[in-house]
Amino acid sequence: MIRFDSDYIEGAHPSILEALLRSNYEQHAGYGCDSYCDRARDIIREHCKDASLGVQFLVGGTQANVTVIDAFLRSYQGVISADSGHINVHETGAPEATGHKVIALPSKDGRLTVEQIAECYHSHWNDHSHEHTVQPGMVYLSCPAENGLIYTKAELAAISEFCHAHGLYLFVDGARLGYGLMSDECNFTLADLARLCDVFYIGGTKVGALFGEAVVFKDEEMHRSFRYAIKQHGGMLAKGRLLGIQFVELLQGGDECLYLRLARHANEQAARIREAFEKKGIPMWIPSRTNMQFPILTKEQQKVLSSKYVPEFWGTYDECRDVVRFCTSWATKSGNVDALCRDIEELL
Amino acid sequence: MIRFDSDYIEGAHPSILEALLRSNYEQHAGYGCDSYCDRARDIIREHCKDASLGVQFLVGGTQANVTVIDAFLRSYQGVISADSGHINVHETGAPEATGHKVIALPSKDGRLTVEQIAECYHSHWNDHSHEHTVQPGMVYLSCPAENGLIYTKAELAAISEFCHAHGLYLFVDGARLGYGLMSDECNFTLADLARLCDVFYIGGTKVGALFGEAVVFKDEEMHRSFRYAIKQHGGMLAKGRLLGIQFVELLQGGDECLYLRLARHANEQAARIREAFEKKGIPMWIPSRTNMQFPILTKEQQKVLSSKYVPEFWGTYDECRDVVRFCTSWATKSGNVDALCRDIEELL
Amino acid sequence: MIRFDSDYIEGAHPSILEALLRSNYEQHAGYGCDSYCDRARDIIREHCKDASLGVQFLVGGTQANVTVIDAFLRSYQGVISADSGHINVHETGAPEATGHKVIALPSKDGRLTVEQIAECYHSHWNDHSHEHTVQPGMVYLSCPAENGLIYTKAELAAISEFCHAHGLYLFVDGARLGYGLMSDECNFTLADLARLCDVFYIGGTKVGALFGEAVVFKDEEMHRSFRYAIKQHGGMLAKGRLLGIQFVELLQGGDECLYLRLARHANEQAARIREAFEKKGIPMWIPSRTNMQFPILTKEQQKVLSSKYVPEFWGTYDECRDVVRFCTSWATKSGNVDALCRDIEELL
């Protein structure tokens, strides 16, 4: 069976494993205070064109999300999210477990609009009993969203402007950021994100690393204290060097760094899958231009494909059809996509 | 400089890296539901001689500690710990961040006695205003303790008996468990721990793995729900295979498994260091028989040794002397210990 | 100005104040362990026809809600609620502050159906990644709901049956329970509630007391521990007698107790207001038969009435009209309602 059910079904890009092997007997301080982490921080600051940024490394996305939310927000504040946002649906209530409500706004396509955010914010403050409701303190965007869609630079700028005019932190979950940056529709850069957001992260787990998320933030108060929050949330890796080594490997080399090349590869393979479905006249649920594609398939089509491939069931579309997810990654072999495309072509 | 400041300053045993390389392109389900994790579970059940145990894998010790504490305890319950216990002093209040008070009992040597636990328990329930104080719900022991000492089987059995007679969970933090099991003073086995505790973990991070702690528990209700708690605390590793692969590598082979051999090596090197200090007439703070040794050194002695070696400052002993920690690990080279012993011999 | 904006704008029924005066110099143990509280417990058990029930007294509704939610649920569980439920919208994220997500289901009329609850429950457990989502652990109903509607006995029985067949606690928020019980549409009794729910409370604050909610529950484990939860949530009133005295005063006398008579009075006054609006041809937003009435008024109608009366703005209905709430209570004077009805009659 050939799996397309997620972008973290293989290990890591071989360069990363080699780097781990090379450095294995070196002795380093723990907890992210080693020279690899420092070097990775510098590389990230260069990508972001801002030498003053704070950078900390965490093992996984849920951990990154709750550490940021809990470190930045006051106890009585909540975080605005699309109702489909990862923090709202797929983290077993991790944000709430830190005491903060996710203020979920209905979203048609997995993204929030600045109008929605503004409406939520103003309806809170215009409510004479606003003290009886959770105070919005942060906006959470996932980019790419859980369905692969990304924001435009203009959309991000508008949201950023609103947030900063109204005392809201802007936080972008970049668990799949590489795929977004390398999408042919993307018109923002890491430097734009660093400028527009208060905090965002560059996801490694789903883009070629064994694991690891690099959290980037500019709040000065956070600089002093964010590491307490990491430790308190169980996110401070003893052998922190493992995170530094991986991000150095992924991000060194500027615009042609491994991270971006791997993401580009995955997007290209995803585009081939999308084109095969479209050529066949099979509709796509969402016009994703990143590494996840969502054809709407009949039960029969699913049955045929599932004899050789493992996609992920995403949801019921109508009585006869379901939305199914095909994911590519750094590890997706071109030959496997060839085979899939041929089999798509032969579907009834 | 040769570092002896902790047991996690190097990477992982090469066999682990090789296993990661070998399996790198295999495709596996995420989140600990892969065949490596299942195999590691079986191996652990064999070591523990109990096929009914639940086993889950977490990345680090703080995470393991708070996930267990929060999953097992009711909201109004607290966990009894030695005041020197890791959860009380070195986790940035992580247990409290999940809402549970650490009921810290004074400890002379880093260990709790059954008498202390009983006194704490009874003084709670004999207090007519006990509802105004935290209800003890769990006993936390670290074994080896933070100073390297271990419990005897009789001590563990007495504590276990008390706990189970009084509705307290018994939880053993085994972040350095291998070093304890391989200590020449140890008279308990993994099977004893599994029998006496409700939950304990086999620490990988400090005993040869890149990272990873295997949590073992027998509560049936927990079987059904513990994974929710892991996810909620941000501890569910996407590429969970990494944990399974490492624990298979470490624990396969029964009593001669890699994990125990690595621990034995570290203990032997630590014994050589201890003997060198003792031969020199330098007193040891604590009679540790595991991989950490704590000589009491004058400022001058520290200065001399610190020209070549990096131990860890542990605390002030008296006006002239400090307690200093020397740690060995799977990676400690015999030649480095040779050099250290020679330099100890030449101290004034 | 005559206020109709809520049911807690006056003090307490004079009998309660007299009882406080009468008992003022008596000396009593604190924290709800006095003879008045014990007597109130017995009276409640008689109303509920179940001598084994646990009864504890809290000062307010939010406190009662979060204490119940946090005491009953495991850390990884959440509580199912209508999206309009008080715990979801008007408690500043208090349930989330105890770590529990409110699983909000869309509700057309402020009530949940058993079908909705079943769908939510089954969609959780049928999801192969259910461990990544909050486990439903409790169903929260407000009865009367925030809009004054109540459940039928058959609806409560169906929800109760589903909950108990599937391991969910059923919790009914009875902040306005008296008005529900005295509604001419109500076909359930306190004894029915006690039989169908795991926990519910009899609201005093909004039905004639100075403050106070009597939480009734049957879980045996909770009997032993609920008071810890109360204290931990800051809800254990030092002079607990104040709660006992009030509930004795309100609930003694069986079916003709003060509590039910006050609620009946408020409902009757509310019915007069409703009839006045209906006679005038002004539509009601919701067919409430309890103490809150929600006419849909034009801006002009609001302006006219607001020269003498203070209703509460409830929400925008359409471009020209708003939903407005008129509340009655134990203290509503018949003469004030006479005047209001006359003024309604004269509206354009």
Place this chain on the structure above:
Amino acid sequence: MIRFDSDYIEGAHPSILEALLRSNYEQHAGYGCDSYCDRARDIIREHCKDASLGVQFLVGGTQANVTVIDAFLRSYQGVISADSGHINVHETGAPEATGHKVIALPSKDGRLTVEQIAECYHSHWNDHSHEHTVQPGMVYLSCPAENGLIYTKAELAAISEFCHAHGLYLFVDGARLGYGLMSDECNFTLADLARLCDVFYIGGTKVGALFGEAVVFKDEEMHRSFRYAIKQHGGMLAKGRLLGIQFVELLQGGDECLYLRLARHANEQAARIREAFEKKGIPMWIPSRTNMQFPILTKEQQKVLSSKYVPEFWGTYDECRDVVRFCTSWATKSGNVDALCRDIEELL
């Protein structure tokens, strides 16, 4: 039986009940936004000689403590307290339930010294692994302490100076503040407290009110947000007027206000009890000059007195003797103290 076991065994001073009766039918907005609360705020600002202070009213002490702690502190910060402090021992872990560790320092007499606080603070920041320990964010003092002792103005000033020089909030728990202010040893005023603390409260529950604590603070950010925290912690009383009415009644009248007169009465009665014990040669455990007295009594002495009186067992002193607490209050009758003094005189 005549009870001396606490200062909240009776109801409230009759003036308060009369004020509640007088205002009972007035209609007021809820949640502390009524004219009585506003008037009470102004009176408190006058006592404190600072018109810019924020004042909010809460029902009880535990609630006041956790609301302040959780509202002021960041998630990774803890609160320094004497180990005997109420928040550390008698609140069922309520501060920890909000996520914050109580950093308990050993205290000989229930009070903290500035040297202890400084030592704790510096040992944190001098620790190279301080990020692994809870960051001190606030100092909590109870004044009078749980044993009746108070701080001098010089001690408070020194602690305040240290706190403000080092970024720590200073919070004084004044659950029994009146008894402290009226102690013949007291050399500070409400205005001093308001100047030296960031936040403190004037306890009503134990000094003549039915219930109620007035929290006074000067942090501007808190002004905007403290009420969210109150609501989130279940502490926002629906009929908030009850708190305003009581504090107006207690505090109007400047230095001769009811609150201070009641406290003076209680202190005087306590002094008579102390003198009776001392005259008899019975040692006192602590030189308290407030409303609580702690004689060290033999079992026989306890047995004799307990035939007529109910003091509170405080702790074992030695094999033969216990520390016993006698509390007076606003309601303590002089005749009862006469009788007690006579019976003390006749003890063997």
